[in-house]
Amino acid sequence: MPAPVRSFVFDLGNVLVTFDSSRFYDRLREAGAQFDAAAETGHSALCHSYESGELDDGGFVSVSMRQLHFHGDPEIFRACWRDIFELNSPMESVLQNLHRRGFPLFVLSNTNNLHLAYLRERFPFFTRFTGGVYSHLAGTMKPDELIFRDLISQCGLAPEESLYIDDRAENIATGRRLGFQTHCYHPTSHSLFEELLQSTGIEL
Numbered sequence: 001m002p003a004p005v006r007s008f009v010f011d012l013g014n015v016l017v018t019f020d021s022s023r024f025y026d027r028l029r030e031a032g033a034q035f036d037a038a039a040e041t042g043h044s045a046l047c048h049s050y051e052s053g054e055l056d057d058g059g060f061v062s063v064s065m066r067q068l069h070f071h072g073d074p075e076i077f078r079a080c081w082r083d084i085f086e087l088n089s090p091m092e093s094v095l096q097n098l099h100r101r102g103f104p105l106f107v108l109s110n111t112n113n114l115h116l117a118y119l120r121e122r123f124p125f126f127t128r129f130t131g132g133v134y135s136h137l138a139g140t141m142k143p144d145e146l147i148f149r150d151l152i153s154q155c156g157l158a159p160e161e162s163l164y165i166d167d168r169a170e171n172i173a174t175g176r177r178l179g180f181q182t183h184c185y186h187p188t189s190h191s192l193f194e195e196l197l198q199s200t201g202i203e204l
Helices: 021-030 037-052 057-067 074-082 089-102 113-120 124-128 145-155 169-177 187-199
Strands: 007-010 016-020 085-087 104-108 130-133 162-166 181-184
Touching: 007 074, 007 181, 016 089, 016 145, 016 169, 021 057, 021 074, 037 057, 057 113, 089 104, 089 187, 104 145, 113 124, 130 145, 162 169, 169 181, 181 187
Parallel strands: 007 104, 007 162, 104 130, 162 181
Antiparallel strands: 016 085
16 A cells, blocks of 8 residues: 655646747747758757756757757747746646645756746746756756656655656656656646545545
8 A cells, every 4th residue: 555645746847837849949930040840850959958957058049049040139039948838727726735735845857947947937836845856957857767866865755655746657657666656647637636636635
């Protein structure tokens, strides 16, 4: 029988917020960039390097602008890059209730500095978190075990007493292997998450 859940670990993208990366590329084209599908695919590799902490903000922006043939203001590029997120309201409500009941809440996310700064500015739910680990600061990304072990160490977590929520099966698999209780979440199936909480005795 699973141990009682005493803390929660949340992914960001497609859990607490939804996102649409195509919005960035569409807005950049509207701002004058001229690039094809091959350049967009190549840019995905650059994004991985940025989220792994291999590039700082300035390096990412300058190389991206060259790759995507954007010759405008770097601040316009940054604005296009950042504004791809929407609040997942049902999950934000759950987060508020869990915080009110005193559960420690943590974040484990593959992200980058520009996105994280924007999310912190726009969404007040960050004030409810006790701590978190982010890939660009950790220098490693999910599903690598190292970033999970950083979370366990830095936040003093007991994995068997922590529920880890993520939208990607490969990340869930690592969490489960390290002893976390897990839930593979999808915004369109939010009710399944609330049913899981109720089955563990957590009433919202």
